[in-house]
Structure formats: C-alpha cells, structure tokens
Amino acid sequence: MALIIGIEAGLRNMKLFTWSITRMRVCEYESVTNYAHSSPEVLSLSPSAIPEIFAAFDGLLKVPTETPEQWWELTVTLFLATPHSKEFTSSAYSMTLSQILNPAPTSHLEVLNQYQIQYAASIESGETVRWVYPYTSFGPFLLILYLLLPPSKSKIIHHARYPLFAIITYLSVDIIRECRTDGIAMSYGIGLISAWGVLWSATLIIFNDARNDFQRIERKELDGDNDKHTGDFVKEDDSHSKTSSRIASQDQKLHKRHSDGHASTKEPKHSPQSLNQTSKHKTTPLLRPFYWQPLPPTLLARISWITDLCTNFRGTGWTYQISSLPPAPPTTTTPTQTSRTGTTTSPTPRHLLLTSLQNFALSYLALDILKYTMMLDPYFWGLASQPPPPYLPNTIQHSPALTKTYRLFLSLLGVHTPLTLIFTLAPLFLLLPHPLLGLRSHPFHYPSGYGSPKLIPTKGLTGFWGGWWHQLFRYAFQSAGDWLGDGLLGWGKRTRRGEVLRLIVAFACSACLHACGSYTMPGPSSPVWGSGLFFLLQPVGILIQQAGVQGLEATGLRKRLPAWVRGVGNVVFVGIWLFLVGGLFMDDIARAGIWLMEPVPFSILAWVRGERVWRWGGVFGGLYFEERWWRCGWAF
Numbered sequence: 001m002a003l004i005i006g007i008e009a010g011l012r013n014m015k016l017f018t019w020s021i022t023r024m025r026v027c028e029y030e031s032v033t034n035y036a037h038s039s040p041e042v043l044s045l046s047p048s049a050i051p052e053i054f055a056a057f058d059g060l061l062k063v064p065t066e067t068p069e070q071w072w073e074l075t076v077t078l079f080l081a082t083p084h085s086k087e088f089t090s091s092a093y094s095m096t097l098s099q100i101l102n103p104a105p106t107s108h109l110e111v112l113n114q115y116q117i118q119y120a121a122s123i124e125s126g127e128t129v130r131w132v133y134p135y136t137s138f139g140p141f142l143l144i145l146y147l148l149l150p151p152s153k154s155k156i157i158h159h160a161r162y163p164l165f166a167i168i169t170y171l172s173v174d175i176i177r178e179c180r181t182d183g184i185a186m187s188y189g190i191g192l193i194s195a196w197g198v199l200w201s202a203t204l205i206i207f208n209d210a211r212n213d214f215q216r217i218e219r220k221e222l223d224g225d226n227d228k229h230t231g232d233f234v235k236e237d238d239s240h241s242k243t244s245s246r247i248a249s250q251d252q253k254l255h256k257r258h259s260d261g262h263a264s265t266k267e268p269k270h271s272p273q274s275l276n277q278t279s280k281h282k283t284t285p286l287l288r289p290f291y292w293q294p295l296p297p298t299l300l301a302r303i304s305w306i307t308d309l310c311t312n313f314r315g316t317g318w319t320y321q322i323s324s325l326p327p328a329p330p331t332t333t334t335p336t337q338t339s340r341t342g343t344t345t346s347p348t349p350r351h352l353l354l355t356s357l358q359n360f361a362l363s364y365l366a367l368d369i370l371k372y373t374m375m376l377d378p379y380f381w382g383l384a385s386q387p388p389p390p391y392l393p394n395t396i397q398h399s400p401a402l403t404k405t406y407r408l409f410l411s412l413l414g415v416h417t418p419l420t421l422i423f424t425l426a427p428l429f430l431l432l433p434h435p436l437l438g439l440r441s442h443p444f445h446y447p448s449g450y451g452s453p454k455l456i457p458t459k460g461l462t463g464f465w466g467g468w469w470h471q472l473f474r475y476a477f478q479s480a481g482d483w484l485g486d487g488l489l490g491w492g493k494r495t496r497r498g499e500v501l502r503l504i505v506a507f508a509c510s511a512c513l514h515a516c517g518s519y520t521m522p523g524p525s526s527p528v529w530g531s532g533l534f535f536l537l538q539p540v541g542i543l544i545q546q547a548g549v550q551g552l553e554a555t556g557l558r559k560r561l562p563a564w565v566r567g568v569g570n571v572v573f574v575g576i577w578l579f580l581v582g583g584l585f586m587d588d589i590a591r592a593g594i595w596l597m598e599p600v601p602f603s604i605l606a607w608v609r610g611e612r613v614w615r616w617g618g619v620f621g622g623l624y625f626e627e628r629w630w631r632c633g634w635a636f
Contacts, residue, residue, distance in 0.1 A: 184597035191520035218293035342452020363421035423449030457567030477506035511535035521592030530588025
C-alpha cells in the first residue's frame with residue numbers, strides 16, 4: 001500500500017500547499033496526482049530545491065529493515081503555483097531510498113550527473129530553452145550592422161542608436177532569463193557575455209559615439225614597403241589632421257606623464273602629437289608611417305575597423321586606450337615598455353611569442369594541478385558547508401578561519417590562472433604578420449593581462465583592483481561613470497563626489513556582469529546577495545582605507561612610518577577585507593558549480609597517475625528545430 005504524507009510548510013518565501021511523498025514498491029503516480037488535484041491551489045517547484053526538502057524532512061522517512069536488494073523506491077511529486085493561478089506543472093523524481101537518506105554526493109561526477117538530469121528536465125518541461133546560434137548572436141549582429149554604415153552626419157542614423165540599444169538589451173535579457181546549456185563554462189558565459197554585450201554596446205553607441213569619436217593607429221602604405229615590423233615611430237597623415245586635432249589638446253598632458261613613467265588613470269587617450277615624439281628613435285629605411293584613422297569610407301576598410309573596435313576592449317592603439325597600458329607605439333628607448341601599473345608590452349614579435357608560450361605552458365600545468373586539488377574538497381563541488389578535506393593539516397582542519405583562508409586562496413588562483421591562460425591565446429593566434437591583420441599583429445596590441453602585484457603594498461585595495469587585477473572591462477566601466485557623472489549629473493571627475501560616483505558605478509557594472517554569470521549557472525547560486533554584493537562592497541573597502549590614510553596624514557603619523565610598515569599595513573588591510581567579504585563571491589560561484597568545469601582538454605597529471613587523460617567529451621551540439629523559427633539553429 002502507498003503511504004502518503006501531506007505536509008504544509010514555507011519554502012523560499014512561497015507557501016507550500018501540497019507536498020506529497022509516496023513510498024511504494026511500484027511507483028503509483030496516480031495516487032499522488034489525485035491527491036494533488038484535491039488541493040485548491042498548487043505551485044510548481046524547481047527540481048533543484050528537492051535535495052533541500054529531503055534534508056529538511058528526512059527525519060519523517062522511516063527505513064524498513066530489508067535486504068539491500070529490496071530498497072524501497074521513493075517518488076516525490078511537488079506541486080507549487082502562484083496564489084493567482086489554478087494551473088500547475090509537476091516535476092516527478094524517482095530515487096532510491098539510499099540516495100534520499102544520504103543526499104551528499106560522493107564525488108564531483110555525481111554532482112555533474114545531477115546537473116545533467118536537471119538540465120534535461122528543465123528543457124523537457126519548457127522551463128528553459130537551449131542556447132541556440134544564431135539567435136544568441138542577433139544583438140551583436142545588429143550592433144555591427146549599425147557601426148558598418150558609411151560615415152554620415154545624418155541625424156536619423158545618429159538617433160537610431162537608441163532604439164537599437166533597446167533591442168540589444170531586450171535580446172540579452174531574454175537570453176539570460178531563458179537560455180541554458182549543460183556545459184559548466186558555457187553556462188557562466190551565457191550570463192556574463194550577454195550582460196557584457198549590453199554594457200559594451202552602451203559604451204560604443206550610448207556613452208560614446210564610436211563612429212564619430214574613435215580613431216585607431218594605422219600604418220600608411222609606402223612604395224616598396226614590406227610587412228616586417230621595422231618601424232617604431234608615428235607620422236600623422238595630413239588627410240586626418242583636422243579630425244585628430246580635436247583630441248590633441250587633451251592628450252598633451254598624457255604624453256608628458258608617459259614620458260616620465262607616471263601616466264594618469266583619468267586621461268586614457270593618445271594623440272598623434274604624443275606619438276610623434278617617438279621619431280627620435282632610430283629607424284630603418286622603407287618604414288611605414290602611422291596615422292590616426294577614423295571610420296573609413298570603403299566597406300572593406302570599415303569591416304577591419306569595426307572588427308578591431310568591437311573586440312578591442314582595452315583599446316590598444318585607439319584613442320580610447322586605457323591609461324594602465326603602455327603607450328602605443330613605444331615612446332621610450334626601453335626594450336620592453338612598462339606602464340605605471342606594471343603592465344608590459346614586448347619589444348619584438350619573437351619576444352612576445354616566447355613569453356606567451358611560456359605563460360601558456362605554466363598556466364596550463366597550474367590549471368591541471370588546481371583542478372585535481374579542488375576536486376579533493378567537496379567545497380569545490382558546490383557543497384559549501386562541507387568540512388575540509390582530510391589531507392589538510394590538523395591545524396587547518398580544526399580552524400574555520402584557516403579553512404576559509406585556504407579555500408579563498410585556492411579560489412583566487414582558480415580565477416586568476418585561467419584568465420592568464422586566456423590572455424596568452426590571442427598572441428599565439430594573431431601574432432604572425434598577415435595582410436588581413438595589418439598593424440593588429442604588432443606586439444604592442446598584446447600587453448600583459450595583469451599589472452604588478454607591487455601595487456598592493458603601495459596602493460592597498462585601490463592597487464589590487466585598479467592596477468594588479470586585469471583591466472579588461474575598465475574602459476566600459478569608466479565610460480558608464482563619465483556618462484552619468486559628466487553627462488547627467490554634472491559631477492566632474494576631479495571633484496570628490498565625482499570620484500566616488502565613478503568608483504561606485506564601476507563596481508556596480510562589475511556586480512551586474514558577475515551576478516548575471518552566477519544566475520545562469522546550474523547550481524543553487526545567489527546572484528544578488530553573493531556575487532553582486534561582493535563587488536558592490538568593494539567601494540566601501542576602498543573608501544574605508546582612504547579614510548584611514550587621511551586620518552594618519554592628519555595626525556602626521558603616516559610621514560613618520562617607514563615605507564615598509566605602510567606597505568605591510570596595506571597588504572594586511574587587503575587580506576582582512578578580502579577574507580571578510582571574499583566568501584560572498586567565492587562561495588557563490590562554488591555553489592553555482594563553476595569549479596566542476598574541465599579547464600584543460602588533456603590532463604598531464606591524469607596521465608602521470610594512469611587515469612583517463614582526455615578530459616573533454618560529450619556532444620558539442622547539434623541542429624535544433626522548434627515552432628519559433630528564430631529559435632532554430634545550432635544548439636550548444
């Protein structure tokens with residue numbers, strides 16, 4: 001006979017009207033369905049909440065004394081709906097009683113398998129849809145089409161960017177809300193890339209007018225010239241002198257600061273006048289001179305210009321190049337250019353190629369080791385409340401603070417290392433001279449991804465985020481703050497309130513990006529109160545440290561302290577701050593399942609251990625068709 005237990009409880013701010021558990025030797029769904037229909041209102045519950053319900057109510061389940069071959073099957077059917085709807089959907093899960101009474105998985109592969117089942121169920125029920133190309137690229141495609149329009153002063157074209165941005169935003173929000181994939185890395189990318197598409201589109205057509213405001217460094221063809229990177233000075237083309245003159249005056253100060261190694265973060269643009277100073281360098285005959293190139297009149301040239309614009313987030317070689325990068329092309333006699341933040345560029349293609357290969361190999365091996373080490377700790381499976389792994393020393397195991405520090409440090413390496421590897425890929429693929437790439441294959445277009453860690457002892461939390469950490473999104477964050485501060489509120493960037501506003505806006509943009517990535521992950525993430533809150537709190541930490549420094553300066557104590565003491569104080573503050581708030585982000589992405597991804601296709605460590613060396617597998621995708629034609633295409 002079937003044993004039916006009805007329980008009413010509160011779950012995630014929703015009233016649970018019916019929770020029917022049927023335990024039987026043969027799953028009799030009809031009895032449960034009839035019981036659910038008897039309730040006046042029913043709700044649909046996400047399958048991801050089922051393990052939590054089991055954990056809360058497993059005390060109600062009595063295990064019969066039977067042989068292992070006679071495990072009872074437990075069928076759980078949950079019905080939830082809004083109080084305003086009479087319609088309902090059901091999600092039925094069948095599990096063995098041993099799985100119910102021992103819900104914690106014994107390996108990360110079991111967690112992955114659960115996510116695969118969850119993904120298949122959500123697709124089948126219509127709760128989510130597959131991530132399909134080309135639907136997911138409609139927004140970027142429309143942006144590129146708009147930017148490819150010929151140069152024009154038409155007001156219609158100028159004002160068309162606003163409805164275009166609204167369409168791009170709608171498409172991106174729709175993708176974030178509905179599209180999912182069973183790949184861990186791609187799941188995070190759905191949210192992060194879609195949100196970044198909105199922000200970068202706003203940067204190009206709302207915060208700025210890229211078609212009219214931006215220019216890039218280009219090389220002028222000379223008779224008998226060749227494709228070698230032999231030149232390192234810039235000669236402005238007379239045909240563009242009028243267009244370039246409007247940005248010249250604001251960049252003269254920047255060149256002065258670059259010449260003595262003290263560039264400003266508030267003036268990211270480079271002018272032809274500043275680049276002309278490099279004519280003092282020794283040059284060889286048949287040199288290609290450079291000039292500032294606005295939006296070209298010919299279609300083929302515009303394709304190259306727009307492609308470079310849309311993919312050049314740090315603006316290397318553009319008028320919007322961020323100031324944390326060395327000037328381009330080189331303006332000093334040092335063989336490897338270094339900016340004030342410690343970001344470097346290579347003097348020759350050979351040097352860049354060798355450096356990239358070295359960094360790629362080291363990052364690849366480090367990722368392999370990190371993946372293996374992380375999978376020994378259930379925390380990195382997404383079980384944030386699990387005790388530390390037994391291989392750690394007893395001192396760490398018995399100390400919650402040390403356990404948290406260990407996991408935060410390993411998580412930081414897990415974020416830093418793959419980004420380092422990604423930064424090495426572009427030089428390896430795009431460095432060789434090619435007619436289609438032109439100047440884009442020059443080494444100055446591929447600066448290092450991170451700055452110098454020495455900025456942490458000298459600048460504290462500001463140095464951590466504004467100098468050492470990667471600056472890939474910096475210009476978009478800066479543009480949003482300038483647009484709001486200068487364009488809407490009239491708060492200049494040199495005023496205190498203007499600085500604070502831009503600081504808050506920058507981290508608010510970062511919070512949105514990472515919260516969207518967390519939202520589209522398969523695990524039980526907390527996008528707003530986890531990843532989002534972590535980045536929103538960073539301005540608070542920076543302002544607290546600045547207030548502390550100002551207090552020490554007011555008392556005269558800071559001048560009396562040795563530099564090394566101030567450096568230690570900055571490092572200690574950064575460490576304490578990240579320890580206090582770092583769990584918001586790291587716990588969130590761990591619960592979301594980010595560390596379950598396989599970062600490398602071929603595992604050297606697995607080969608040494610005699611295990612399966614090829615880590616990637618499964619089906620990459622396939623053709624997908626449905627009633628809505630725009631949703632058809634290649635499903636990843």
